[in-house]
Amino acid sequence: MTEKEIEQKFKTEFKELFPRLKDATLISEYSLGREGKVDLALRLQKGREREILLCEIVAKGFPKQIREKGLQLLEMTGQGKKGYPVIIAPYITGLGKETCKKIGAGFLDLSGNAYLDFDSFYLEVEGKPNRYKSSDKLSGLFNPKGEKILRLYLLQEKDDLSLNYRQIAEEVSVSLGQISKVNKKLDELGLRIEKREGLKAIDKTKLLDLWRDKYRFERNRMLSFYSMKRIPEIEKEISELCRAKGIKYALTLFSGANRLAPFTRYNVATSYYSGDIEALKSDLELKEVPSGANLQIIIPYDEGVYYKAREVNSFMVANPIQTYLDLYNYKGRGREQAEFLRERIIRI
Known part of the structure; x- marks a missing residue:
């Protein structure tokens, strides 16, 4: 959306989005004298007093743009002495909200989220989903x-x-x-x-x-197998086989986390694996099953999952960040194990 489109949409929808502002008077291109003008202003009547919200529009609610526009707005308004500075955008993320709070500005977004805090007036609305998702917002990061x-x-x-x-x-x-x-x-x-x-x-x-x-764990291809052996034996056989044949592998999920920061028992061994699946089935006497598996072999969506895999007691284990990502939205006690790993090992 262009800034002009955002402005028009805000003008027509702000009273419906924010009922507490229904009595506000909207003023386009509000002049600040020598300092120039802001995109629009909202005049609020609070008892006998009036408050001016001085608003600037940001097309993309990235923290960097919010900070730059917010600081510019603060300078124009004499650090808020001429009115309360407010950022308007299609959607403000949690990081964007944090940025606004740090610089002393408020925000209103077209998705219905808000943060205004001045004098005795306070308005905070959060948790409204982004109605204006941009497909390129995070492009280049999560591929x-x-x-x-x-x-x-x-x-x-x-x-x-x-x-x-x-x-x-x-x-x-x-x-x-x-x-x-x-x-x-x-x-x-x-x-x-x-x-x-x-x-x-x-x-x-x-x-x-x-x-x-x-993170989308489902980008990997997951194969489920059953072995007559116990979990520790299965993991040991995978390790020895891959070591002998020079095959890339790395334990992850509970198999990996148990060697980095043990937290809970588990009954399914899991490993990334980049070798021949048919040979693995034959060598380890595995049976592919639709349910009741005690071994999960993950064919990785990208070889990057092996970056900085570490050896722990003769087992190759996916790095703590990769293991954490795999675990966080995994079924059962995956999230608990993930957070324990983050607290004890990752520490960020």
């Missing part, structure tokens, strides 16, 4: 190439600000252009933080939360 870069960022021991584009490209086998695209999107989302001398660090907590919520 196989983008995720390779995200894994590197999240798995760095410290915020290593010295890594340049070429080093990152060599480390995870992506193009320089892909890194630039990912970093630009992280900037827009407010997930890269200015540190020193123009260098930026990743807000790992927010990035992991965002990826967790967007």
